[in-house]
Amino acid sequence: MMARPRLSPARLLLLGALLLFALFFLAPLYVMLSASLKSMDEIRNTSLLALPASPSLQAWATAWSAACTGTDCGGLKPFFLNSLLMVLPAVGISTSLGALNGYVLSKWRFRGSELLFALMLFGVFMPMQVVLLPMSQVLGWLGLASSVWGLILVHVLAGIPSTTLFFRNYYAGLPDELIKAATLDGASFWQIFRRIVLPLSAPILVVTLIWQFTNIWNDFLYGVVFSGADSKPITVGLNNLANTSSSVKEYNVDMAAAMIAGLPTLLVYALAGKYFVRGLTAGAVKG
Template identity: 85%
Template sequence: MSAPSSLAPRLSWGRIALFTALGLFALFFLTPLYVMLSTALKSMDEIRNGTLLSLPLSPTLDAWAKAWSGACTGTDCGGLKPFFMNSVMMVVPAVSISTLIGSLNGYVLSKWRFRGSELMFALMLFGVFMPMQVVLLPMSQILGWLGIASSIWGLVLIHVLAGIPSTTLFFRNYYVGLPDELVKAAMLDGANFWQIFWRIVLPLSTPILVVTLIWQFTNIWNDFLYGVVFSGADSKPITVGLNNLANTTSSVKEYNVDMAAALIAALPTLFVYVVAGKYFVRGLTAGAVKG
């Protein structure tokens, strides 16, 4: 007699309406991705003769190969490969350095407070809300003085400086929730500043570390403004290459190549979210509860 009552909540009209709405929202959200993927797998003849939502009858990766190594991005017809590699060389050090600096800042501002530390933290938060366009001119002057203008290392420096306020905010709010007794006990055992950080605090930072790495990776990989302003001919990131490819005029517009190029540019961030998405949500939740 208990089985029908236990199944009743699952079949309620409210749950049916909720799941229907969620399904429709998911369908609406995933439709552009489906159109991009199906178009990228079609030939131009199939695109002309078919519809936007039709499945590819004879899937082919020719458009992907051309987008990677043969499409024209302005006067250069080498595809997105050099731009992709530029982004990789830019993202890896920029994400690593900004995350490390943010973790150290958060550690100091939460566990080694000093006179004026709260004011310093408040001033650093201005960088989170400051429009990126404000810093374009002073940043370009600084890069020129340092001799790294129009280079990958110049872009790395820009993204590290732009990411420090956010990474500091993440780690500081997370570390505030860690018991101060851990640091005090380690100090009584003779541990110094760096030993406490590397052996105690950092191993407890996995949730917020994952959040920060994903956040920084996504922001830096998808950035277009800094890439187009501060890069040179040989240091343009993937977003600039994609823009150049899409805006390059030709006698025939190859929509399949454009869609394949967009997917190639998006694959790293999609891969990161598919692999570590659940850890991202858990890390945000942990930071919210402990902050």
């Protein structure tokens, strides 16, 4: 049997520092969750860090279906559903197009492909505010303004540069001999992509899916600018709820609403976080 590594003072100090950092970053989450399970009387009369004496999901129920977000008091449910309708196709389409672009730009290079890739990289570093006005005009011309489909198109276009960068750098590390051998065997462009390249893409695929899901779900700017009354995403609904004035401010409802808005991304990282780290590590040594 292998001997267990001894905990030296330096290692104990490192573990202690990491634990302190973890507690520091998790403290806001703890406060939000704890406050969302308390009544307003308990919030007023106890410490912010105190555990709830009688945990209750009433604030969660109110935030989901009865909280006021402006003049409407239907809670966050419609906003949550709008975000689901937006994020699932947007993530799928932008990831698929990024994988295809990365495959072409790394393994089927053509004259001007490097220039095209360099131009696409401008989209990674371009401030989002720059595209608001031209994007509004394009959505108006297409008849997609103030709709969920318009938001899907915006996020697909905004995500293609990043997804292309991820896949292109990853595919650059795949042996060119695989492609050449498959071509000599008579495999077509699409057959090579489906049967050889995609099965090898699991690490970067997970990274891209999580990256796109997080960016699109948490986006506020595009949501508030391009959405209509019936297509606002969860981030806009949360902002409206928090800024809706009432005679008594219900902090427990606000905290529950924030937890509801952040729950999908928390679940994604909790369930697939280790695969995200592995994918980043795998991509770091490619090309």
